[in-house]
Amino acid sequence: MPPAPDVIAAEHDTSTPHLDSDLDSIYTTSTCDSETTSITDSVLEYVHENGRRYVSERWDKDKYLIPNDEPEQERMDIIHHMFLQLLRGKLTMAPLDAERGGRCLDLGTGTGIWAVEFADSYPKWSVLGTDLSPIQPTYLPPNCKFELEDFEQPWTLNIEKQFDFIHIRYLVGAVKDWKSFLQKCFAYVKPGGFIEISELDITRPTFQADGLPGTAIKTYTHHLGEAAAKAGARMDIVPTLAGLLGEVGFKEVKEKVFQVPIGTWPKDVGFKTLGQLGRVIASEGTEAMAIAFFTRVLGMEEGEARSLCKEASREYKDNKVHTVYHMNIMYAQKPGK
């Protein structure tokens, strides 16, 4: 599979990515409470719709249109494996000093899988993961904790205690105003500290000339892009994020664009492994990604939305359709120190 123009081909790693920790015995139990939001209150009153479970209306019904139920949590954990495959088993591209230690913030932490593995791999660091949904584990390494927080509201985190590293992964469609979001991040990073963003625009698939184009995928992603834009959370902004990092004050912005094939059709063994993960993530995620966008934002009937998702899912599974996505991973440093 030749690299697309302006794209750095994914580096492959066939070694086993690190997944498990042998530190289980020192894990502690977190209640996942925040200083400001208790999990006993309305955050657990989830919204149930079209057979899926969504964030509580406590935040605002349309705050986040992707489910937080078990199937979606499993999919998020598979996405984590795809990132490990892309980064050759590493958790970050930023040049962090494991020995010196520091404070890390993982915004929109999801199931917390990255935060927990970061805490295990960087024992001299502490990590705080924040999210709208209390779906993180409670059995944690001692240097890891989770809080409930809406990153689009003024942060309740103490600005006096800035972070050495802010990690942002897979929040496309969740952030409405990237510039003000990144300005907030800039304020919360210590001089000399780093930020890293990893995002893929699902609405911009490309199709290799040696396979069939995905017609249902094109329709599905077109409607998804339209709905996200209408909901105010455009997904096609991914290629602009590196520029925005510079605009808000970060320096030394480094970006790498990785190819992510969907399916096992690539000949190359690294791409084949990646494509296997990509196929599960894409084909099992069509409803999760789109059904609320299609019904709530575009006003489609549930049946129409579901059948569009099913068709796209079928094509993602079809090894004759050679779909490739692009994952942008970038990091930058705050000037000073």
Ligand SMILES: C[S@@+](CC[C@H](N)C(=O)[O-])C[C@H]1O[C@@H](n2cnc3c(N)ncnc32)[C@H](O)[C@@H]1O
């Ligand atoms: C696709 S998941 C990615 C999870 C994680 N970053 C990862 O890579 O595994 C996006 C997460 O962002 C959270 N999220 C969306 N909008 C948010 C907001 N306004 N404030 C905090 N978290 C938010 C969602 O609840 C969800 O868990």
